[in-house]
Amino acid sequence: MGKLDVKVMRYLTKEDFRILTAIEMGMKNHELVPEVLVAQIANLRHGGLHKILKELCKHRLLSYETTKHYQGYRLTNTGYDYLALKTLTAREIIDSFGNQIGVGKESNIYVVSNKNEIAYCLKLHRLGRICFRKVKAKRDYYQHRKYMSWLYLSRISATKEFTFMKALHNRGFPVPMPIDFNRHCVIMELIDGVPLCNIHEVKNIEKLYDTLMNIICKLAHCGVIHGDFNEFNIMLKPDEKPIIIDFPQMISTDHDEAELYFSRDVHCIQQFFRRRFSYESSLYPKFQDVLKKSNTNKTILKVILKSPSISDNEDYQLYDTDSDEDIEELGQKILTLEITNNELQNDYKHKTNKSYNNSTTERDNIQCIQSDTYNIENTETSCGTKFMAKKRIRSELLKCAKRMENKKNLKKATTSSKSRKENKCIGKEYIGLWGND
Secondary structure, three states, X not given: OOOOOOHHHHHOOHHHHHHHHHHHHHOOOOOOEXXXXXXXXXXXXXXXXXXXXXXXXXXXXXXXXXXXXXEEEEEOHHHHHHHHHHHHHHOOOOOEEEEEEEEOOOEEEEEEEOOOOOEEEEEEEOOOOOOOOOHHHHOOOOOOOOOOOHHHHHHHHHHHHHHHHHHHHHOOOOOOOEEEEEOOEEEEEOOOOEEHHHOOOXXXXXXXXXXXXXXXXXXXXXXXXXXXXXXXXXXXXXXXXXXXXXXXXXXXXXXXXXXHHHHHHHHHHHHHHHHHOOOOOOOOOOHHHHHHHHHHOOOOOOOOOOOOOOOOOOOOOOOOOOOHHHHHHHHHHHHHHHHHHHHHHHHHHHHHHHHHHOOOOHHHHHHHHHHHHHHHHHHHXXXXXXXXXXXXXXXXXXXXXXXXXXXXXXXXXXXXXXXXXXXXXXXXXXXXXXXXX
């Protein structure tokens, strides 16, 4: 079995992870992220973007692709793994990375441990393999969308599995204890057991059969169906207690094809015991009978799927140089400019009216008009130049205040925008096996 090589990770700098995060953000609405967009998102202080991109492509963390009309960079599975491992290391969840212990059609399983040398199980979701590409027909990840990247689908799968695992573990179901997750990685308890598909002898076959059927019924009583309940997703401990794994395909009992999936789970257990242990029982649960009992049961499992959240320490910090006091000072300056502009306009009107009201005779009127027109032209030119200068300064101050207000609003982002900026946290603080920056 292959192994994820994490040796390169200890030599990566903060700028490397910043660029990986920038490309991940750009891939939300770009299939290939151009270098100009990467430079805008990453916003490196010292430059050197092209050199870093070249090194990341050399280590196969990024892939540079060209088409007929577009060219840009794409994040690979290894680069996505590095971003998730970096975040979990910063949270001090994992500290060392071990061997691969399992592989499936949509995931890879590894052994990891923390600083206290407590072993955990790390599951990397890998949707998009050739053996399993009918995700739109088999899973409900797409919903109303027409196109989604495989990396984002893997992230949704990991989020769904962690949510179900946590809900089932809190209700006493025999599932691994969930620890944490980030992007497409799920950290859970390492089970000391063997998959049921590798078991050939059991002390009490009837008891194991009844236990598995009862688990199927209890899940249905809580309003969910496993959907893939077979010997490959059941671990057996040394004391022959089963542990259920793999939950991305779980559905509700209100699903249109709930009865079909429930019957398939029951049939998989019956077929395995008949083939492996030559055991066949006439007692098996039926969906309609279980559904009637579940209607009287009030403990319905309600699971709300949310996007992965991050802590405040890992959130991306905006480098704002403007404070609230600067914004208030700009506001006062703008008010004073408005007052001075109004005073200039009022003085101009007052002088024009006064020149025409003081004239009594026709000669005096002509002289006053000639003298006042000269004064009016002088005041008009002086007031006009001052007015235009004040207007230009006022517009510049308004633009500056608007930019500072936009930066201030970024800090008060909603939870949805925070989940979109989640990946910007990588590279702020770094503690773990991979070395100090």
